[in-house]
Amino acid sequence: MIMLTRSEVREIDRRSIADYHIPGVVLMENASRGVADAAQEMLCGKADADVLILCGGGNNGGDGLAAARHLHNAGCRVCILLTTDPARYQGEALLNWQIVQAMRLSAAPLDPAKLAGERCDLLIDAIFGTGLTQPPRPPFAAIVAGVESLGVPVLAVDIPSGLDCDTGRPLGPCIHAARTVTLVAEKAGFAAPEAREYLGRVTVADIGCPRELIDLVADGKPNPG
Secondary structure, eight states, X not given: OOEEOHHHHHHHHHHHHHTTOOOHHHHHHHHXXXXXXXXXXXXXXXXXXXXXXXXXSSHHHHHHHHHHHHHHHTTOEEEEEESSOGGGOOHHHHHHHHHHHHTTOEEEEOOHHHHTTOOOSEEEEEXXXXXXXXXXXXXXXXXXXXXXXXXXXXXXXXXXXXXXXXXXXXXXXXXXXXXXXXXXXXXXXXXXXXXXHHHOEEEXXXXXXXXXXXXXXXXXXXXXX
């Protein structure tokens, strides 16, 4: 089984775009499809399901925004709660925010104090991805507490927010997921015993990065071209 470190994940993303000419928005679109498919599996085909999506400011948040429109198109009632000012979105995440706005999907700033009162059948965690290396700043602890108080299944995008990609240890308060859809390959930290209680069931989503590239980077070989 391939397990990637934070730096290896970044290198695969970089080379997929630079060397294989795969636009970043294509990678994000494929990631969001994998997340949306897993969400629908968790909802067991429930009609008119309520899905709450917590979106951060980076590409992890962009994956969540893109997944929101797929789930909306599938008939779910989607509510996006933002942990960042959307004016800070860039690149592919900005593009998906613009699409969400054009589709008039429900989106609002996340108020941790009101999170416990939200109604949903499934919560999607798209706050922090593999790039997190420091303990999340407030109000993240309040967000984690609010998520736990909801008592609904949580689907994490790539990695539960608050978990360190390389060590598998929580950097502070951490989201507990019932299922994690991780992108490209499992992460190195997933092998740590401490990670298990946060990950839930782990599945890997193929986002279109070339298999040969993944093998090269995972084996520590230099770029052949």
